[in-house]
Amino acid sequence: MRWRYVLSTIGLLVFFLATTMIIPSCFAFYYDDSSLVSFIKSFFITITVGVLLYKIFECENEGSISQREGIAVVSLGWIAVSFFGAMPFYLSSNEFTVVNAFFESVSGFTTTGASILVDIESQPKGLLLWRSFIQWLGGMGIIVLSIAILPLMRGSGDKLYKAEVPSPMPDKLKPKIRDTAIVLWKVYAIFSILEVILLMIGNIDFFDALCHAFTTMPTGGFSTMNASVKHFNSLYINFIIVLFMIFAGINFSLHYQMFKGNTLAFWKDPECKFFLILCVLLVVVVSFDVYGQVYDGIFESFHYSVFQVVSMITTTGFVTANYELWPPMSQLIIMFCMFVGASAGSTAGGMKCFRLVLCLKYCYKELFSLVHPRAVKHIKIGEEPISEEIIRSVFGFLILYLILFLLSSLLLAGMGVDFITATGAVIASIGNIGPGFGLVGPMGNYALIPYCGKWLLAWCMLLGRLEIYTLIVLVVPEFWRK
Amino acid sequence: MSYIILLWRDRALRIVIVGAGEVGFNIASRLALEDKDVVVLDKDEDALKRLSDSVDVKVISGSGSNPLNLDRAGIKGSEVLLAVADSDEVNLVSCLMADILSPSTKKIARIRSGSFINHYETLRNNIPHIDTVINPDIEVVKTIENFMNIPGAVDIAEFAGGHIKFVGVKINKNSSFSGLKLENITSVIDGIRPLIVALVRDEKLIIPTGKDVLKSGDLAYFITEEKKLFDTIAVFDPDVSYAAVKRVLIVGGGTIGYYLAKRMEERSISCKIIEKKTSRCEYLAHKLNRTVVLHGDGSDRSLLNEENISEIDVVVTLTNDEETNILISLLTKGMGAKKTITHVGKFSYSSLVSNIGIEQVVSSRLSAVNTILHHIRRGKILSSVSIKGEAGEIMEAVAMPTSDVVSKPLRKISFPKQAMVASIIRRDNMIIPNGDSIIEPGDRIVVFAKREAISRVEKALSVKLEYF
Numbered sequence: 025m026r027w028r029y030v031l032s033t034i035g036l037l038v039f040f041l042a043t044t045m046i047i048p049s050c051f052a053f054y055y056d057d058s059s060l061v062s063f064i065k066s067f068f069i070t071i072t073v074g075v076l077l078y079k080i081f082e083c084e085n086e087g088s089i090s091q092r093e094g095i096a097v098v099s100l101g102w103i104a105v106s107f108f109g110a111m112p113f114y115l116s117s118n119e120f121t122v123v124n125a126f127f128e129s130v131s132g133f134t135t136t137g138a139s140i141l142v143d144i145e146s147q148p149k150g151l152l153l154w155r156s157f158i159q160w161l162g163g164m165g166i167i168v169l170s171i172a173i174l175p176l177m178r179g180s181g182d183k184l185y186k187a188e189v190p191s192p193m194p195d196k197l198k199p200k201i202r203d204t205a206i207v208l209w210k211v212y213a214i215f216s217i218l219e220v221i222l223l224m225i226g227n228i229d230f231f232d233a234l235c236h237a238f239t240t241m242p243t244g245g246f247s248t249m250n251a252s253v254k255h256f257n258s259l260y261i262n263f264i265i266v267l268f269m270i271f272a273g274i275n276f277s278l279h280y281q282m283f284k285g286n287t288l289a290f291w292k293d294p295e296c297k298f299f300l301i302l303c304v305l306l307v308v309v310v311s312f313d314v315y316g317q318v319y320d321g322i323f324e325s326f327h328y329s330v331f332q333v334v335s336m337i338t339t340t341g342f343v344t345a346n347y348e349l350w351p352p353m354s355q356l357i358i359m360f361c362m363f364v365g366a367s368a369g370s371t372a373g374g375m376k377c378f379r380l381v382l383c384l385k386y387c388y389k390e391l392f393s394l395v396h397p398r399a400v401k402h403i404k405i406g407e408e409p410i411s412e413e414i415i416r417s418v419f420g421f422l423i424l425y426l427i428l429f430l431l432s433s434l435l436l437a438g439m440g441v442d443f444i445t446a447t448g449a450v451i452a453s454i455g456n457i458g459p460g461f462g463l464v465g466p467m468g469n470y471a472l473i474p475y476c477g478k479w480l481l482a483w484c485m486l487l488g489r490l491e492i493y494t495l496i497v498l499v500v501p502e503f504w505r506k
Numbered sequence: 507m508s509y510i511i512l513l514w515r516d517r518a519l520r521i522v523i524v525g526a527g528e529v530g531f532n533i534a535s536r537l538a539l540e541d542k543d544v545v546v547l548d549k550d551e552d553a554l555k556r557l558s559d560s561v562d563v564k565v566i567s568g569s570g571s572n573p574l575n576l577d578r579a580g581i582k583g584s585e586v587l588l589a590v591a592d593s594d595e596v597n598l599v600s601c602l603m604a605d606i607l608s609p610s611t612k613k614i615a616r617i618r619s620g621s622f623i624n625h626y627e628t629l630r631n632n633i634p635h636i637d638t639v640i641n642p643d644i645e646v647v648k649t650i651e652n653f654m655n656i657p658g659a660v661d662i663a664e665f666a667g668g669h670i671k672f673v674g675v676k677i678n679k680n681s682s683f684s685g686l687k688l689e690n691i692t693s694v695i696d697g698i699r700p701l702i703v704a705l706v707r708d709e710k711l712i713i714p715t716g717k718d719v720l721k722s723g724d725l726a727y728f729i730t731e732e733k734k735l736f737d738t739i740a741v742f743d744p745d746v747s748y749a750a751v752k753r754v755l756i757v758g759g760g761t762i763g764y765y766l767a768k769r770m771e772e773r774s775i776s777c778k779i780i781e782k783k784t785s786r787c788e789y790l791a792h793k794l795n796r797t798v799v800l801h802g803d804g805s806d807r808s809l810l811n812e813e814n815i816s817e818i819d820v821v822v823t824l825t826n827d828e829e830t831n832i833l834i835s836l837l838t839k840g841m842g843a844k845k846t847i848t849h850v851g852k853f854s855y856s857s858l859v860s861n862i863g864i865e866q867v868v869s870s871r872l873s874a875v876n877t878i879l880h881h882i883r884r885g886k887i888l889s890s891v892s893i894k895g896e897a898g899e900i901m902e903a904v905a906m907p908t909s910d911v912v913s914k915p916l917r918k919i920s921f922p923k924q925a926m927v928a929s930i931i932r933r934d935n936m937i938i939p940n941g942d943s944i945i946e947p948g949d950r951i952v953v954f955a956k957r958e959a960i961s962r963v964e965k966a967l968s969v970k971l972e973y974f
Contacts, residue, residue, distance in 0.1 A: 091559075182562050199520065199543035199564040 025506075028081040029089065030096045033180070035077025037101045040170050041108055042071035048112070048157060051231075052150025059116045059150035066111035073108070092503065094183030098167055099495045102486060105166055106130045109158050116151055123478045127470065128155070130482040133162035134489035135371060137245025137341040137458030138449075138481070140471045144250050149231060155246045156238035162489070163242020163272075163371040164212045165189060172205035181205070190491040191368050192378055192418055193410075197277050211279045212371075216241045219268045226260045240268045242371045245341030245458040252343040252466075259327070262344060266334050273299065273338035273366030294406040299337075299367050299377045306333045306357055313354045329354075336361035339373040341458025343466040355461075359448075362455050373456025373488050375425055379418050381405060386415065424492050429454055432484050439474045449473065453484040519543065520584040521882070522611075524570025524600045525591030526553040529616065529642075529874050532853065533588065535561040536879070536892070540960045545579040548591070571599035573607060582608045586882055589615040590874070594622075602634035614638045614881055616874060620761065638881045645873035646849070647765045653847050653866045654751045654820055658739045660725060660865050663891035665902040665952055666931050672729050672900050672952070674706075674893065675742045676865060679722045683742060689716030700728040700738050701938050703928045703954045704898060711897035711956060713926060727893060727900075729928050729952060731936050751775060751819045755843070757804035757834050758825035759783075759790045762849065762870065766822060767797045778813060780804045782825075804834045807841070816842030824849045835864050898956045900928070903967045907947035910966055917941035922962040925955035 045067045052060040089097075110129035113120040120128065124140045131138045132155055139155075141147065161169065167188040171181040181201040198204045216237045223233035232248050239246045249255035253265055271279070274296055281289040290296050310329035311322075319325040328345040335342045336358050347358050365374015385403050393399055402409040429450055436446040441463070448461030449470070459466045464473070473481065487495050497503045519542050523530050526548035534557060538544050544563040547570040548554050554565040568575040570591060581587065587604045589597035597615045604611055613636045615629075622629070626639045652662045661674035677684050683691070688702060705712040706725040712718065720726065730738045754770055756763045759781030770777040771794065778798040781787050791799045802809045804825065815821075821838045823831035828850045835846040847866045850859060859867055876891055879899070892899045905912050911919045916927060916939055930937040931950040937943065945951060955963045 182558075196564045199545050199562075200538070200541075201562050203543070 025090070025092050025096060026083070028083045030093055030100065032078050032081035032083060033097045033184075034101045034104050035074050035079075035081065036174065037074075037097075037166065037170060038070060038104055038108055039074030039078060040174065041105050041166070042067055042074055044157070044161060045070065045112070045154075048150045048154040051153045052148065055149040057148035057150055059112065059148035059154075062112050062115035063150060063154075065115050066108070069111060070108045089180045089183050091183055091187075094180070094187045095494055095497055095503075097180075098184055098187035099486075099490060099498050101167060102133065102490065102495075106133050106482075106486070109133060112151065112154055116148065123475055124471075127478045127482050129158065130485050131458070132158035132244070132246065133166070134456050134485040135159050135163050135239075135242040135244040135339075135373065136453060136456045136485045136488075137239065138452060138460075138464065138470050138485070139246065139458075140469060140473075140478070142469060142471055144248065152248045153231070153235060153238075156235040156244070156248070159242045159244030159246055160216065160238040163244060164209055164276075168205045169209060171202055172209050187494045188490065189369075190494060192376070192382075192414060192421075193368065193405075195277055195369070197280055207280055208276050211276055211283065212241060215268065215271055215279070219264065222264045223261065226256075226258060226264060228256065228261065236265065237268075240265055240340065240342075241272050243269065243272045243338045243340040243366070243373070243456070245335070245339075247342065253331075254344045262327070262331050265342060266331055269334050269338045269340050269342070270300075270303070272340070273334075273370050273372045275367040275369035276371075277369055292406075295367050295378045295381060298381050302364070302377070303334060303337060306337070306361065310350075310354045310357055313351050313357075317351050318349060332358065333361060336457065337364060337374075338366045338370075339455050339457045341452070343459055346466050348461065348465045348467075359451065359461070362451050362457050362460075365455060373454075375422060375455075378405070379422060382410060382415065382418050383422060386419075421492060424496065425454070428484070428487060428492065428496075432480060435480055436473075436477050439477050441473065441477060449477075449481060450484060453481040454488040456485060456488045519586075520545065520580060521586045521588065522547065522570075522576070522579045522581055522584045522604075524548075524587070524589045524597065526550065526557050526565070527590065527592055528851075528853065528871050529590045529878075530588070531557055531561075532871070532875050533590070533878055534563050536875075536957070537882075538562050539957055542961065545584075547575055547579055569596060571596045571603060573603045576600070576603055576607055581611060584608065584611050586612045586614065588878060588882070589613070590878070594619050598634065598636075601636045605634040609635070612637050612881075614640065614878055616640045616642060616878075618642065618761075620765075640874055640877050642870040642874035642877075643761045643765055645877050646762055646868050646870040647769055649868045649873050650766060650822060650847055651769060653868070654754075656735065656739070657845065658743050660860075661727070661893060663900060665900075666934070666950060669732050669934060670729065670902075670929070670931060670936060670952065671732055671735050672703075672727065672891065673735070673739070674725050674727045675739060676860075677720055677722050677724045677726055678743055681722065681743055683720045683726075684722040686720050687716070688714055688718050688720065700726075700730065700741060701928065702726050702728045703900070703926065704893060706893070706897075711893070713924065713954070713956070727954075729900075729936075749819075753818050753820075754778070755780070755813065755815070755818045755821045755838075757821065757823045757831075758849075759786050759799070760824060760826060763822075763824045764790060764793065766824070767794055771796050780809070805830065805837060807837075810838060810841055818843045820845045820847060822847045822849075828852055828855060832859060832862075832864060836862070839863070898954065899960055900952060900954045901963070902950060902952050905945045905947060905949045905951055905967070911951075912945050912947050912949075915942050915944055919966075921966060922955070922959035924959040925953060925963050928952045928954045 045063055049060060049063040052063055106129045110125040113125035113128050127140055165188045167184050171185060185201050196204055197207050219237040219240060220233045223236060224230060235248045247253060278289045278293055278296055307330050310333055311326045314329060315322055315325040331344045332347050347355060363375055364380055365376050366372035368376040368378040389401055389403055392401060432450045433447045436450060437443060445462030445464055449464045452458055452460030464470055521537055521542055521544050523534055523546045526546050530546060534544050534546050538561050546557055546563055547566050547568060549569050551567055554567055558565045566575055566579050581604050589600040591597055594617045597617060601613045601615050604613055615636045617639050629636045629639060656662055658675055659673045660676055663672040702714055704727040705714050752775060754775055754777045756766055756779045759779045763779055767777050767779055778800060779790060780800045780802055781790060782803055784801060787799050787801045815838055821843045823834045825831055831848050835848040839846050847868060848864050850867050851869050851871055879892055927939050929952045930939050930945055953963055
C-alpha cells in the first residue's frame with residue numbers, strides 16, 4: 025500500500041474541510057457571537073495540517089489506486105475529518121472536553137444527531153450552524169463532495185466512491201464517477217434549498233430554516249432547539265419535514281430519474297415501493313395503538329405517529345413526541361424502524377430496506393424449495409435477478425451488524441449503563457439515528473454516558489455510516505500486512 | 507420542471523463500446539482518461555468487473571446486439587458506437603440495431619472475417635451504415651509493410667495522404683546524437699535538421715525543449731516529409747541499410763501470415779511460410795501461388811539453416827503464441843537474419859520486448875486500437891495516431907476558418923500546455939512553425955498532444971459555434 029498517497033489524499037480532505045469552515049465563520053461574524061474566534065483558530069490549524077500533509081507526502085500519482093488504498097483513504101479520512109471537525113467545538117466552550125467534542129463531531133458527520141449538549145439553545149449561533157452543516161456535508165458524503173469539486177481526485181475517484189457509498193447494488197448514474205458525484209450533490213442541494221424556502225414560508229427565520237434543512241436532507245436530526253421540532257408546534261412545519269425526510273430516505277438515483285422526466289420511477293422501484301408501503305403500514309398500526317391510550321384525538325395520534333415513524337425509519341431522529349410514553353408495541357415498532365432504515369442509496373442509515381427485502385425473499389426461497397425440491401428459482405428484486413455474490417455480501421453485512429450491535433451493547437452495559445439505555449444508545453448510534461431509549465431517549469441526551477462509552481458510540485456511528493465493511497477492515501490484521 | 511432538466515443536459519462526448527475484450531478495454535481506458543463518457547457493454551461479467559475496477563467507465567452487463575441494452579447504454583445521445591466484441595455477428599447486429607435506434611451515431615465495427623473485405627462499401631452505404639469497418643489482420647499487415655519499407659523505424663504514422671511521416675527511432679549507443687543537447691544538433695550535422703517532437707525515455711513521455719539532452723536508449727519521434735525520410739533516418743543511425751527487401755520468411759501461417767504472403771506476392775517479393783499444421787499447409791499451398799510453404803517448426807534450427815536463414819532480409823513471426831514469436835525472432839536474428847518483425851498480442855509485454863533487443867513489434871490488437879482512434883476523433887481532425895506507451899497522440903487536422911487557432915501568431919493562441927503544433931501543411935509543403943507562424947484557414951496542421959490535453963486540443967480545433 026502506498027502510504028504517501030493515502031496520507032496526501034487525506035491531507036487534501038482536511039484542507040477541503042478547512043475551507044468549509046469559512047461558512048460558519050461568516051455566520052458567527054454576522055451574529056457577532058463568541059464562536060468566531062474558535063472558528064478562525066480551527067480554520068488555521070486545520071488548513072495548516074491539511075496543506076502540510078498534502079505537501080509532505082505529495083507524490084506522483086501513478087495510475088489508479090488499489091481497493092485497499094481506497095478503503096484506507098475513506099476510513100482514515102473520515103476519522104481525520106471528524107477529528108478536525110471537532111476543533112471548533114473543543115475551542116469554543118468548556119462543556120466540550122476532547123471526547124465530547126469528538127463525539128459531537130462524529131455524530132454530526134455520520135448524520136446521527138446524538139448530542140452531549142444539555143442546553144442547545146444557549147450555544148452560539150455559529151456553532152449551531154456548524155453542527156447542522158457538518159451533517160449536511162456528511163450526509164451525501166464528504167468524499168463524494170470532494171470528488172465532485174476537486175479535480176485532483178481524478179483517476180482515484182472510483183475506488184473512493186465505492187468505499188464511501190457501499191451500496192449493495194452499485195449503480196453509476198453517469199459514465200464518469202465525477203459526473204455521478206456532481207449529479208448526486210445537485211439533487212441533494214436542490215432538495216435542501218427547496219426545504220429552506222418551504223420552511224421559511226412556515227414562518228421560521230432563515231437561520232433555523234437553514235439549520236433544519238441541513239439536518240433533514242442528510243437524515244441527521246440535529247436541531248437548534250432543545251425540544252427539537254416540537255418547539256415549532258406547527259402542523260405545516262411537521263408536514264414539510266416529514267415530506268423531506270421521506271425524500272431523503274429514497275434512493276437518490278430515483279430522484280435523478282424523476283428529474284429527468286421519469287415520474288413513475290418511485291413506484292417502479294421495488295425497494296422504494298417496499299419502503300413506502302412499510303411506512304404506511306407502521307404508521308397505521310402505531311396510530312391505532314396510541315389512540316385512546318396516549319392521545320385522545322384520532323388526528324392527533326395519527327399526526328404524532330407519522331412524524332415519529334418517518335423520523336425513525338429514515339434514521340433522522342427529529343422528535344415531536346416522547347415515544348417512551350407510548351404503549352410497548354409502538355415502542356417496539358420504533359425500535360424496529362431503527363434497525364430497518366430507509367432505502368439503499370439514500371442518506372439514511374440502518375440496515376436498509378433492500379437488505380431486508382433480500383433477506384425475506386431468501387427465506388421464502390428456502391421454504392419454496394422445501395415444497396418443490398427440484399425447482400430452479402432465482403432471487404429477484406423487481407425483474408433483476410440478484411447474484412449469489414451480492415446475497416452473500418448482504419448476509420455477511422446483516423450478521424456483522426447484529427454481532428456488532430450485541431457486542432457493543434454488552435460493552436456499554438459493562439461500563440455500568442442500564443440495559444435499556446445501553447441497547448438503545450448502540451442501535452441509535454450504529455443506525456445513525458440519534459435518540460434511543462432510556463437515558464438517551466427522545467427527551468434525554470448523551471451527556472451522562474461514561475467516558476469510554478462515548479468513544480465506543482462514536483466508533484459505532486462511523487461503522488454505521490460507512491456500512492461496516494469499509495471501517496471494520498481496519499481492525500483486520502491482514503489489512504496491514506505488506 | 508424544464509429548467510431542472512436543463513441542468514442535466516449531457517455535454518460530454520459519449521461513446522458506447524460493445525465488447526470488453528482487450529481492444530475494448532484498451533480503448534475504454536484511453537478514452538476515459540481523456541475525459542469522455544464511456545459506456546461498455548459485454549456479456550462476460552468478469553471482463554466487466556476487471557474493466558470497472560480499473561477504469562472510470564459505466565459498464566452494462568448484457569450483449570451489445572440486444573436493443574434493450576443499447577437503449578440502456580444511452581445510444582440515442584451517443585456520438586460513436588464501437589463494436590469490438592469477439593464475434594463478427596454480434597458486431598454487425600449491434601451496428602444494425604444502433605442504426606435503427608439512433609441513425610446519427612457514427613458506427614465503427616471490427617470484423618475479422620476476410621469474407622467481408624469486398625463489402626465494406628456496401629455496409630457503409632446501405633443498412634447498417636457502418637462508417638468504418640476495421641479488420642485488425644489487415645491493419646497489422648499494413649503496419650508490417652510499413653516497417654519493411656522504413657528500416658530503423660520503431661513506430662510509423664502517416665499524414666497528409668502519406669506525404670508527411672511521423673517516425674519513432676531508437677537512439678543507439680554509437681549514434682552521434684547520444685549525449686547531445688537538442689539545441690546543438692545543427693552543430694553535428696549539416697543539411698537536414700530533424701524536428702523532434704517527442705521523446706520516450708524509461709516509458710515516460712517528454713516534450714523536449716532545446717535544453718533537453720538526447721540519451722542512448724531514448725525513443726525519438728520526429729516528423730518529416732516523405733522525400734527526406736531516409737536522409738533523416740540516416741542522420742540518427744548511419745548504419746541503416748536501405749536495400750529493398752527481397753526475401754521474406756514468415757513463421758506461422760494464420761490469417762495474418764496468409765494476408766502478408768499474398769501482399770508479398772503482389773509486390774513480387776520472394777516469400778516463404780513455415781507452418782506447423784499439415785492441414786493449414788495444404789490450405790496455404792492451395793491458396794498461394796509463388797510462396798514456398800514449408801511444413802515444420804519455426805524454432806527448428808536445421809530447418810532454418812536449410813532455408814538459408816542468413817540470406818533472409820526480414821523474418822516475420824506471426825504464430826498464435828507471443829512467447830514463441832519472441833524466441834524465434836531472437837533465434838533467427840542470432841542466425842543471421844537482417845531484421846525481424848515480431849507479433850506480440852499481449853499489451854503487457856510491449857514494454858518488455860524492447861529491453862531484450864526486439865525493436866519492431868506489431869500487434870493486431872494495437873493496430874485495431876490505433877485504427878479506431880484514427881476514426882473516433884471529433885471536429886475537423888482527420889486522423890490521429892497514438893505513440894508507444896500510449897502517453898500521447900499525434901493528430902492531423904484541418905484549421906477551420908472559424909476555429910480559434912487561425913489567423914494569429916502561434917504564440918498568441920490559447921493552446922494547452924502539453925500540446926504543440928508540430929507542423930503546418932500548406933499546399934503539400936511542410937512548414938516547421940515557430941512562435942510567429944500564422945495558421946491560415948484551410949491549412950492542415952499536425953498537432954502533438956499528451957493524453958491529458960487531447961480533449962482540450964479537440965475543442966480548440968473545433969468550430970467555435972459548436973459550443974454556444
